[in-house]
Amino acid sequence: MQEIPASFWTLLAGIVVTAISFWVGQNHGLFPEQASNQAPLVDGFFNFMFTIAVAFFLVVQGAIVVFIIRYRRRPGDDADGSSVRENLPLEILWTAIPAIIVIGLGVYSVDVYRDMGGLPSSGMMMAHHHSRGSALAAPLEVQTSPALTATTYGLGGAPMAEENHTPDLTVNVTGLQFAWIFNYANQQVTAGELHVPRGQDVLLKMTANDVIHSFWVPQFRIKQDVFPGQFTELRFIATKTGEFPVVCAELCGSYHGGMRTRVIVQEPADFERWLTESQVAQASGQTVAQATPSTLLTSYAQDLGITQETLAQLPH
């Protein structure tokens, strides 16, 4: 019987590794649904990285398994193994290949990051304006002060937006232990849940009352820390109607895990209706707490220290 040449096995292994990597890279099912314009970009980038990672994983783990089986010590054999110490071409190869891959990844990642709105071309977000000092003594006031227009770090300039395109909707977001407050300043509406119209360019101007929080919507794939005395922002276009969780992702105290609410993406007409209804309700004196009953933390309400007074202080 003739022996099958080693090159055939190498080729076969290469094909199998490639096929598995591509399949896993596309079908891992690890992401939640995509609900923003950034989500497909992030997922595409991750799938690309994951494909390469799976290939590396299979090659290295495969080599380990093959070697420990093939080169195991046989009983009674106390001799040493091969004395080969180096192989320069091989070492150059396994330095160069990862180097090329990570440089490629780096370039690709910048591209994706720009498409996500991370690198606005205009002056937007480049004004590294820290709102500090006197304005900070009363962070609640800042929301309605001119400082609001000073932009700062974050993910802004949604890709579909034209240069210097102003967002369709701006929402002021305040994080506090342990809740999110959403303030639609132009419409005089304050809510405990974020309502946004589908397909429109939304800008969140975010700050915190007490400690650092982090605004994250897993279905949007975007996250930005929220600081006391400083503004950060997030800009996105929601692409799917529905309700998605808003999660605080920065340790902010005992009930950090309970600092969750929802973002409700509605068709623009439904959104307008909600806005109008809320305007009427809040003009007639209902508090935020009444308007947005939070079921999540009711059992902890006493420990939380969020009282009607706290909420009443917030801008309406």
Add this chain to the structure above:
Amino acid sequence: MTPAQIPVQTLVPQGEHPPAWKWYDYFTFNIDHKVIGIQYLVLAFLSYLVGGVMALGMRAELYTPDSDFLAPAVYNALLTNHGTIMIFFWVVPAAIGGFGNFLIPLMIGARDMAFPKLNAIAFWLNPPAAILLMTSLFFGGSQSGWTAYPPLSLITASHAQSLWILSIILVGTSSILGSLNFVITIWKMRVPSMKLDEVPLFCWAMLATSILALFSTPVLAIGLTLLFFDINFGTSFFRPEAGGDVVMYQHLFWFYSHPAVYLMILPIFGIMSEVIPVHARRPIFGYKAIAYSSLAICVVGLFVWVHHMFSSGTPPWMRLFFTVSTLLVAVPTGVKIFGWVATLWGGKIRFTTAMLFAIGMLSMFVVGGLSGVTLGAPAFDLHVHDTYYIVGHFHYVLFGGSVFGLYAGIYHWFPKITGRMLNEPLGRLHFAMTFVGTHLTFLPMHELGMKGMPRRVAMYDPQFEFLNHLCTFGAILLGLSVLPLLINAIWSWSRGPKAGDNPWRALSLEWTTSSPPLVENWPVLPVVTVGPYDYGTKESS
């Protein structure tokens, strides 16, 4: 391999030391590097058990979505102190203080470290630091995470936070003193017959580690000192309401704490490079590449800290610069991994427990390294930052990597340290439980994070319950896995079969003396006649 007759050099005049140390010597201010190494290892292992119990408490809480097992503040105290203990009181002191002190003089043919008294002082800063940390638990425990970000750290459990800071500054000082000693010892105290390319790779790794610690630890000390002032003396370096800069703290913290990750893995890389060749009966593949890649990781590792802050207050140029530097770290790390895999090629692998853990480390570390690359760029990192994906990633690196490496080191050098062999079947049981437990605990965490579960939470969305069950089962298995090791170590230390000088037939210098080594290591300093990795060559047979 008979050492040639060269004049006996003694650091301490002959006759001042007893022939062997008694048990109570290990509880005293002893300047023998081997005693200090054992002191570090034992204290670190006890800390590991405490930190492990804390982790089990957290996993019990996370078995259900609601906060129903622990008070939320207690949960936060556990997560903070689990991280603190595992980093500052287990992996760093065990790898650097423990193995570093015990092995380096033995590996380079020295009778002790360059500054033995300083070495003992460095160790004895650790017990008071541990006491301070334990005391802080009676004041509610520090609850702001091991990162201690202000303003949360300024307004939560101030007494505990202050004690925590003092504790970390003490271990940081210990680390600086220890590192200084290592650099000078490795550089100056090699036995004259040892050429630079015959220095064991563990020593190269420790040199890189020490340089990194010397550069980065003072910055952490500064950050924490300022935080301490803010809490106790009314300053406002990090108080936003008084113009302080909270993001500046994050820079100071991560300038140290990213290198801290390398402090926890570079010595382990060194252990890997020692254990694998011995049990594979092969020279290490690419000695120079592995030695230089440690230094490369050390240099690049100083410039990657902002990747912990991609979602923080960082401008776009910063996010991009640190993307590139972070991704570049993968290259020297890959060189090491490929070198170890190639060392397996053509060997005659003996599956001792030490080797099982070394191969296990290699396999686990590949997973942690690859998930680390995916985190290098903000495009994906922004989604999973501060989620369970991160928790999964760094436990593959620090548990699958560092702890597996420490286990490999323990099984490999236990005969040298104690003069007795560990029991192999119990060792294999320990390995099997640890290997399965690690994957079961930490693999599901990646999916949890990507699907939307943030880290450091005591309560979570019920949709994540099933995967959290898996993690908790894995954690229970990991908790139990320590038992075979404990039983094995305690039993074998007094009753295990005698090891002899060189049970593994290894070539590095620590195996040329008795087990346990004499008080001044050798009656006559050894002469290097064979390189530490010359397996399979004529000289070694």
